[in-house]
Amino acid sequence: MNPGPIEFASLSVIALLVAALLTPLFSRRQRLLIACCFGLTAAASLLAVVAGAWTVSRGNAEKIVMLIGLPDLPFHLRLDPLAGFFLVVIGLLSLFVSVYSIGYVKGFLGKRSVTSLAVFYCLFLAGMYMVVLSDDALIFLISWEVMAAASYFLVIFEDERIENRRAAFLYMVVAHVGAIAILLSFGVLAGLASGFGSFDGYTFDAMRSASFPIGGATAAFLLAFFGFAAKAGVIPLHVWLPEAHPVAPSNVSALMSGVMLKTAIYGVIRITFDLIRVFPWWWGAIVLVFGLLSAVMGVLYALMQNDLKRLLAYSSVENIGIIFIGVGLAMIFTSFKLPLLAALALTTGIYHVLNHAMFKGLLFMGAGAVLHATHERNMEEMGGLIHQMPWTAALFLIGCVSISAMPPFNGFVSEWLTFQAFLLSPSLPSPLLKLLIPMGAALLALTGALAAACFVKAFGVTFLGHWRGHHRPKVQEADWPMRVGMIMAATACLLLGILPTLAIGWMDAVPQQLIGTSLGTSAGAFGWMWLTPVAYERASYSGPIVFFGILAIVIAAYLLLHVRPGTIRRVPIWDCGFEKIDRRMQYNATSFAMPIRRIFGFLFNVKERVRISRRTAHRAFPARLYYSLHVRDRVWGWLYKPVIRASFWGARKVGRLQQGRIQAYLIYSFVTIIVLLVFLR
Amino acid sequence: MNLYPFAMEILQVLILLVVGPVFVGWVRVLKCWAQGRSSAGLFQPYRDLRKLFSKDVVLAENASWIFRFTPYLVFGTAVLAGGIIPILSTDLPLGATADVIVLVALFAIARFFTALAGLDIGTAFGGMGSSREMTIASLAEPAMLMAIFTMSLASRSTSLSHMAQLVMSGQSVMRPSVLFALLAFILITLAETGRIPVDNPATHLELTMIHEAMILEYSGRHLALIEWASMMKLFLFTSLGIAVFAPWGIASSADLIAVGAAFFFMLLKLGVVGAGLVLIETGLAKMRLFRLTEFLGSAFLLATLGMLSYFILE
Numbered sequence: 001m002n003p004g005p006i007e008f009a010s011l012s013v014i015a016l017l018v019a020a021l022l023t024p025l026f027s028r029r030q031r032l033l034i035a036c037c038f039g040l041t042a043a044a045s046l047l048a049v050v051a052g053a054w055t056v057s058r059g060n061a062e063k064i065v066m067l068i069g070l071p072d073l074p075f076h077l078r079l080d081p082l083a084g085f086f087l088v089v090i091g092l093l094s095l096f097v098s099v100y101s102i103g104y105v106k107g108f109l110g111k112r113s114v115t116s117l118a119v120f121y122c123l124f125l126a127g128m129y130m131v132v133l134s135d136d137a138l139i140f141l142i143s144w145e146v147m148a149a150a151s152y153f154l155v156i157f158e159d160e161r162i163e164n165r166r167a168a169f170l171y172m173v174v175a176h177v178g179a180i181a182i183l184l185s186f187g188v189l190a191g192l193a194s195g196f197g198s199f200d201g202y203t204f205d206a207m208r209s210a211s212f213p214i215g216g217a218t219a220a221f222l223l224a225f226f227g228f229a230a231k232a233g234v235i236p237l238h239v240w241l242p243e244a245h246p247v248a249p250s251n252v253s254a255l256m257s258g259v260m261l262k263t264a265i266y267g268v269i270r271i272t273f274d275l276i277r278v279f280p281w282w283w284g285a286i287v288l289v290f291g292l293l294s295a296v297m298g299v300l301y302a303l304m305q306n307d308l309k310r311l312l313a314y315s316s317v318e319n320i321g322i323i324f325i326g327v328g329l330a331m332i333f334t335s336f337k338l339p340l341l342a343a344l345a346l347t348t349g350i351y352h353v354l355n356h357a358m359f360k361g362l363l364f365m366g367a368g369a370v371l372h373a374t375h376e377r378n379m380e381e382m383g384g385l386i387h388q389m390p391w392t393a394a395l396f397l398i399g400c401v402s403i404s405a406m407p408p409f410n411g412f413v414s415e416w417l418t419f420q421a422f423l424l425s426p427s428l429p430s431p432l433l434k435l436l437i438p439m440g441a442a443l444l445a446l447t448g449a450l451a452a453a454c455f456v457k458a459f460g461v462t463f464l465g466h467w468r469g470h471h472r473p474k475v476q477e478a479d480w481p482m483r484v485g486m487i488m489a490a491t492a493c494l495l496l497g498i499l500p501t502l503a504i505g506w507m508d509a510v511p512q513q514l515i516g517t518s519l520g521t522s523a524g525a526f527g528w529m530w531l532t533p534v535a536y537e538r539a540s541y542s543g544p545i546v547f548f549g550i551l552a553i554v555i556a557a558y559l560l561l562h563v564r565p566g567t568i569r570r571v572p573i574w575d576c577g578f579e580k581i582d583r584r585m586q587y588n589a590t591s592f593a594m595p596i597r598r599i600f601g602f603l604f605n606v607k608e609r610v611r612i613s614r615r616t617a618h619r620a621f622p623a624r625l626y627y628s629l630h631v632r633d634r635v636w637g638w639l640y641k642p643v644i645r646a647s648f649w650g651a652r653k654v655g656r657l658q659q660g661r662i663q664a665y666l667i668y669s670f671v672t673i674i675v676l677l678v679f680l681r
Numbered sequence: 682m683n684l685y686p687f688a689m690e691i692l693q694v695l696i697l698l699v700v701g702p703v704f705v706g707w708v709r710v711l712k713c714w715a716q717g718r719s720s721a722g723l724f725q726p727y728r729d730l731r732k733l734f735s736k737d738v739v740l741a742e743n744a745s746w747i748f749r750f751t752p753y754l755v756f757g758t759a760v761l762a763g764g765i766i767p768i769l770s771t772d773l774p775l776g777a778t779a780d781v782i783v784l785v786a787l788f789a790i791a792r793f794f795t796a797l798a799g800l801d802i803g804t805a806f807g808g809m810g811s812s813r814e815m816t817i818a819s820l821a822e823p824a825m826l827m828a829i830f831t832m833s834l835a836s837r838s839t840s841l842s843h844m845a846q847l848v849m850s851g852q853s854v855m856r857p858s859v860l861f862a863l864l865a866f867i868l869i870t871l872a873e874t875g876r877i878p879v880d881n882p883a884t885h886l887e888l889t890m891i892h893e894a895m896i897l898e899y900s901g902r903h904l905a906l907i908e909w910a911s912m913m914k915l916f917l918f919t920s921l922g923i924a925v926f927a928p929w930g931i932a933s934s935a936d937l938i939a940v941g942a943a944f945f946f947m948l949l950k951l952g953v954v955g956a957g958l959v960l961i962e963t964g965l966a967k968m969r970l971f972r973l974t975e976f977l978g979s980a981f982l983l984a985t986l987g988m989l990s991y992f993i994l995e
Contacts (some may be wrong), residue, residue, distance in 0.1 A: 383803065384803070386746075386747070387743075397747075404789075404793060406789060406793060407779075407783055407786050412786055416782055416783065416786075419782055419826075419839075423830060423833060423834070423839065434992055435992050435993075439985070441826070441827075442826070442827050442981070442984075442985065443823075445823035445826040445827070446819070446822075448822070449818055449819035449820075449821075452793055452818070452819070453815035453818070453819045456796045456797060456815050459797060460797050460808075460811065464747065464801040465801065465802070465803030465808075530777060538837065538838050538840070539780045539782075539838060540777045540778075540780060541778070541780065541783055542777065542778045542779070545775065545778040546778060546787075549757075549778070550754070550758060551757075553760050554753040554754060557753050557757065557906065558753055566738060566901070566902065567737050567738075568738045568740050569739045570740055570741075570742050571739055571741065571742065572741070572742055573741050573742070573743065573802060573803070573804055573898075574741075574804075583803070585804075586804070586805065587800065587805060587808020587809060587812060591808065591812065592808065592812045593812075594812065595816040596819065598971060599816070599974050
């Protein structure tokens with residue numbers, strides 16, 4: 001038998017599970033454990049990438065019925081182009097992060113045992129691979145839970161701090177509320193596919209061949225979208241994300257933000273385009289509206305943060321929003337039978353999935369390197385790290401430029417394609433949509449511009465200027481495994497930016513499978529250099545020319561200006577003659593975001609207080625000034641507080657049933673049996 | 682192989698490099714006349730640049746490579762943009778490199794690095810400039826894109842050459858949506874190129890400066906490159922507006938007379954735009970920073986109205 005892609009993928013999952021089992025045996029020799037475990041996960045990830053890439057380029061599907069499962073309900077696995085694409089996304093980033101982890105996890109040596117981190121890291125990866133491979137509702141939900149549980153243990157890894165335990169608990173609650181919704185959604189679909197009396201509808205194949213009544217399908221879609229949105233961190237279900245992602249170890253944050261959120265995108269695409277297939281346009285409108293909301297609010301929240309990893313977590317909310325914009329547009333176009341435009345919109349969505357995985361992974365790895373070196377997450381204390389950490393700074397800068405949608409890096413390509421998809425919406429037959437959808441383009445433009453401001457702040461305050469903190473730690477550059485992990489991710493960002501035609505040509509199997517049309521003929525019609533979605537006259541972009549053009553002009557200008565040997569004189573900063581210039585006088589994270597906070601402040605719950613010290617002799621010459629600023633999510637107060645209060649209230653009321661006396665409990669059982677006998681004979 | 686488009690390309694970049702400073706000189710001359718002062722002449726920007734290029738660089742101790750790299754990058758993006766915007770001819774080999782969205786992003790990358798350079802030294806002014814510049818940009822960019830989208834809806838293309846050709850072929854005459862988009866574009870050009878009432882290019886008054894605050898620490902050839910690039914930026918925005926809204930005269934065929942005429946028309950239009958700019962700058966006072974929200978908000982509103990009127994009226 002010739003091994004095909006699905007055998008490779010299964011082998012990768014098995015390797016991860018074996019690694020998870022064997023790792024505890026090495027717990028005495030932590031250094032060896034780190035090298036072996038993360039080396040093995042890197043190899044397994046590479047295997048998954050190969051399997052996925054192979055499937056996508058072959059463009060067909062392979063299936064396996066597993067020998068294990070529930071009695072008479074075996075588990076099914078399937079590797080089709082959609083699954084293959086997500087396998088590549090997950091595998092690629094886990095490969096980079098695994099290499100990075102070899103260096104990063106060493107930072108915990110001597111502080112705590114890393115055995116649990118390694119074990120759950122393997123399980124987490126295996127869970128993500130299984131989610132995209134599964135082809136029936138049962139194994140999907142089991143893998144989903146493995147992924148959620150493993151990531152819970154990873155979030156709580158440094159469990160001595162109360163905020164970590166709180167964050168992990170919140171994460172667990174939201175993940176499970178979402179999982180229940182997904183379970184119910186599959187229940188509805190399976191029931192409608194095979195009748196509620198039989199169990200045969202649990203496979204995805206049965207759902208694919210069934211046709212659903214609109215009411216049932218809508219219920220299933222809404223439940224699934226709620227469940228997956230909770231996992232993806234779509235506003236207003238995002239509250240766990242900025243709590244859980246920052247407190248996890250940075251290699252895990254990179255995976256959670258970079259790829260775990262994408263499994264939710266995968267779920268939405270799988271359920272709508274593959275399982276339900278026929279849907280009305282307003283499903284797409286729902287996805288689009290929540291996507292736009294998440295994009296704009298996510299980036300505004302990100303701008304307000306002073307914690308580097310929290311900022312990155314909120315920016316993931318924004319990017320998930322951008323991905324959902326693409327998916328939502330694809331759904332709208334599909335429902336109006338415009339397959340080419342749907343293929344374009346879907347391609348923008350999944351291309352951003354890949355791009356966001358690369359740059360957000362890179363940024364979290366960079367933030368991890370900074371945390372590793374300075375033991376500091378608060379940007380207000382940082383500054384000037386570019387001098388001590390030149391590698392990390394340059395690589396983090398590439399991540400910042402990519403995420404801010406600047407050419408010639410990859411973030412720009414997916415944003416540009418999304419704009420093109422927006423501009424094609426006038427070909428929709430509905431006048432209302434024609435009018436409203438271009439407004440979405442304006443919100444996307446706002447998001448892009450605010451993201452640039454956000455990452456000028458993130459990079460500028462962290463790496464530029466002088467150190468802002470009171471005590472100055474000894475900072476060392478990240479070691480080689482960490483650098484290599486980041487270099488690989490940065491290279492991917494650049495290559496996906498300057499060679500988008502090749503990547504999109506390769507990805508074409510996915511829209512081909514889901515929509516039946518591929519973009520390929522138009523995207524590459526003018527050779528690999530030109531990205532021309534839809535038509536050459538319509539729009540075109542050439543990543544290589546922009547990149548090499550700028551490079552050539554920069555080099556030419558540099559050489560021309562250095563014909564005459566000039567000297568560069570290094571002098572202290574010009575201090576306007578006061579001679580009292582201080583590191584604390586620099587702009588910091590709070591002051592940088594101040595104008596934007598003032599303009600968009602009505603969207604947040606801002607509490608700003610300034611108090612002059614009592615011991616000041618005169619108001620004009622304050623001895624000491626106290627300034628405090630709190631920016632909070634309004635969503636928390638509006639949506640979550642009432643729910644929390646209601647559930648506590650309910651719990652107290654139900655708690656009254658607990659008398660602690662055996663007689664009372666016997667009466668409860670007796671009454672229950674009577675009731676059941678009466679009503680359910 | 683047809684060499685004509687490549688010759689046009691090189692010619693355009695040369696015109697950008699040469700005419701950019703003259704255009705700024707023209708605006709300054711007009712401004713001096715309008716305010717009853719005597720001017721330094723049309724070619725004073727050249728003399729400024731020459732002086733700066735021949736000086737040595739004085740660099741703050743804390744400056745990193747970003748600070749030194751930024752001037753070259755800013756210059757590079759401006760020159761590349763000059764090869765993309767149809768200034769003389771619509772038949773440009775680089776024209777397909779980038780459509781108008783990419784062009785906006787090219788300006789954005791220059792701004793991104795300038796803002797980083799402002800933060801690099803670690804002075805309060807640099808940070809203040811960066812913070813303000815990014816705030817204004819984040820409001821101006823959506824309005825800019827909306828204005829351009831309004832125009833591209835009619836031409837069904839975001840490629841500048843095609844948009845210009847379509848307007849020239851007379852298919853889109855003055856329509857309400859174009860008017861709204863033009864008004865929005867003018868307001869945004871004032872903001873993006875740092876003119877009054879958003880920013881004052883002629884002042885180093887500490888509390889009001891934006892662009893000048895970011896580049897306060899630059900000197901010598903670095904400053905020369907940045908100054909040159911910002912002169913080119915004004916020229917590029919003007920050319921962009923001309924290409925989108927009033928491209929008449931731009932050569933669309935390989936013909937020396939047409940190119941000559943295009944050059945003449947370009948000078949004519951630049952002269953008019955310069956006069957208009959001086960009228961605005963002399964007639965208005967600089968706005969407070971937080972009043973700019975209203976200014977840019979109205980630009981955005983105008984662009985949105987343009988888009989709505991395209992769908993409703995046309």
